[in-house]
Amino acid sequence: MILMPVPHIRFATFDDEDTLGRLDRVTWSPLHAVTPRPRPPYEPFYNERFGPRDHLVAELGDEVVGYIRLGFPTPLPCNAHVRQIQGLAVADEARGAGVGRALLRIAQEEARRQGARRITLRVLGHNTPARKLYESEGFVVEGILPEEFLLDGAYVDDVLMGRHL
Incomplete structure (x- = not known):
């Protein structure tokens, strides 16, 4: 049995910022992206809506191999008890390592620590690997x-998933 690093x-x-921007660009795929493939000049990774504290970063050794963006689904106070995953990327070389x-x-x-009661996300219907991962972590289709979306000439469902925390 081979043990993978945690x-x-x-x-x-x-x-x-630069590392996450590069990771975001190299992991771009029509499997999960609804925007066109990024082209220079590249937009900054952080912006007025999302900064460093909205991102959790995964490292294997001293290399950044993934991130997840956690935000609010809306700016409404009545919705402040919900957090939404608004981005997730894992480098190809780190796939399968958990x-x-x-x-x-x-x-x-982190969402629980912030006082959230629910967490939600959106995933493209044809992104089977991501959907399986989310389901295995307790997310259900809501x-x-x-x-x-019309992506590469095909219509694709937008699947809303969530779970109680």
């Missing part, structure tokens, strides 16, 4: 927006 999860810092699962688990712990 990823170290931490909050992102301002120094991670990085995505570790990020999901820590994000849920809604489907049929044919919400």
Whole structure:
């Protein structure tokens, strides 16, 4: 039995911006992206809506191999008890090492720490690997927006998933 190293999860810092931007670009895929493939000049990874404290970073050794973005689904006070996963990326070389699962688990712990009662996410209907991961971590389908996106000439469902914390 081969033991995989356990990823170290931490909050992102301002120094991670370039690394996270590169990771976001190299992991871009029509399997999960609804925006076109990024092209130079690249937008900053952090913006007025999401900064370092909204991102948890996974490291294997001293290399950043993944991140998860945790935010509010809306700015409404009546919705402040919900957190939403608004981005998740894992480097190809780290897939299968439990990085995505570790990020999901820590994000849920952080959402609880922030006082959230629920956590939600949106995933494209054809992204079977991500959907299986989310389901294995207790997320359930709470809604489907049929044919919400036209991607590469095919209509794709937007699947809304969530769970109580």
